[in-house]
Amino acid sequence: MSDSVENGSPAAATPPSEGLSALKIDAGAEGTGSSGPASPASPAGAGSFTASFKAFSKFGDPKSDGKQITLSQSDKWMKQAKVIDGKKITTTDTGIYFKKHKSVKLGLEQYKAYLDDLAKNKKVDVEELKNKMANCGAPGVSSHAAGKAASTVDRLTDVSKYTGSHKQRFDESGKGKGIAGRKDLPDQSGYVTGYQNKDTYKAH
Template sequence: MASTEELDKVTNDTTDLTINDTKSVNTTAKTPTPAANTDTSNASDAAKTGGGTVKTLPKAFRENFKLFSKFGDTKSDGKSLTLSQSDKWMKQAKVIDGKKITTTDTGIYFKKFKSLKIGLSDYHKFIESLAKAKTVSEDDLIQKMADSGTPVSNSNAASAGQIQNTIDRLTDPSRYTGSSKQRFDESGKGKGIAGRKDVVEGAGYVQGYQNKNSYDKTH
């Protein structure tokens, strides 16, 4: 039979093992587990931009979209544009050239959305379908429209040279015929009323005789 000392030693060893196992379990339980990556910023941005489609568009393009959507419509909130506003933008950006892409083409693909106005996400889809149908680069179309600048009205589109050419043409007396030719002198300066009609003088020598010095001109 085992002695009392041997039994005490076995009991102490068993107790030590139990304590060590307990410490190991506690240490494992306290060790923090790395949290899974829950960064949803990209998903949030994609949700805000309609599934990520709008997010790929250049900033200048998005800014021009707002400007052209308000062009000619003071009540517009800048979030959607019409076909006429789109055509205005594309003409200014040289996307519509009357050859490769025409207003007939834009009308066909714009009206597929069955709405008078479309938002930025749908407008991107419109450009995608237009570019695919006309076999042109979608990126090129978007870049041209991003570089188009702010809306310019037709009245402001004429250059200073064009305006001066128009003035020169309208004030060149050699281009006129008949009475219109008499309205300007040789330098192109207008003659005023003298160039439009004969001025009759009311002065005379005696009562009943008017238009002084006119007798010699008619006899």
């Protein structure tokens, strides 16, 4: 009898205790989430900044692991977040303070130190700066600015509107002719200039 109790009790006792501890952990996790609504809010802001950092550090670099960001990626991020406005903060400023770290790429903590330095010297609130950067969306282009920029780019790159020497650099389809469009290359085919029946002669 005692054997059966002894044999049965450890087996029976362990699963409930494990179950209870698991329930306590779950309850604790729920408790922390529900008890303090203010506490998850701040990590969420930090999380979105970190997520944006990761996204922009991979922008234009498929081999990047998202842990380090370059100056050009950072500038792209700041322009999209309207931190670089060309007045208060310019790309010259970002270049100066980025290069102080003597590294081509900065990790997240280094990057935060860089932002602190930049904000302090440009007399800008670093938290406001980070908030803008956290909420600027995924790498790409903002809709309103994109519409204007796209139409401007389309207009400036429409080769059918080119005149003068620029017109000579593209064929009818808009493809660049390369060196032939920039230099007068001598025709070495053996035909005189303007000959209409070029390449029609068949050798017998």
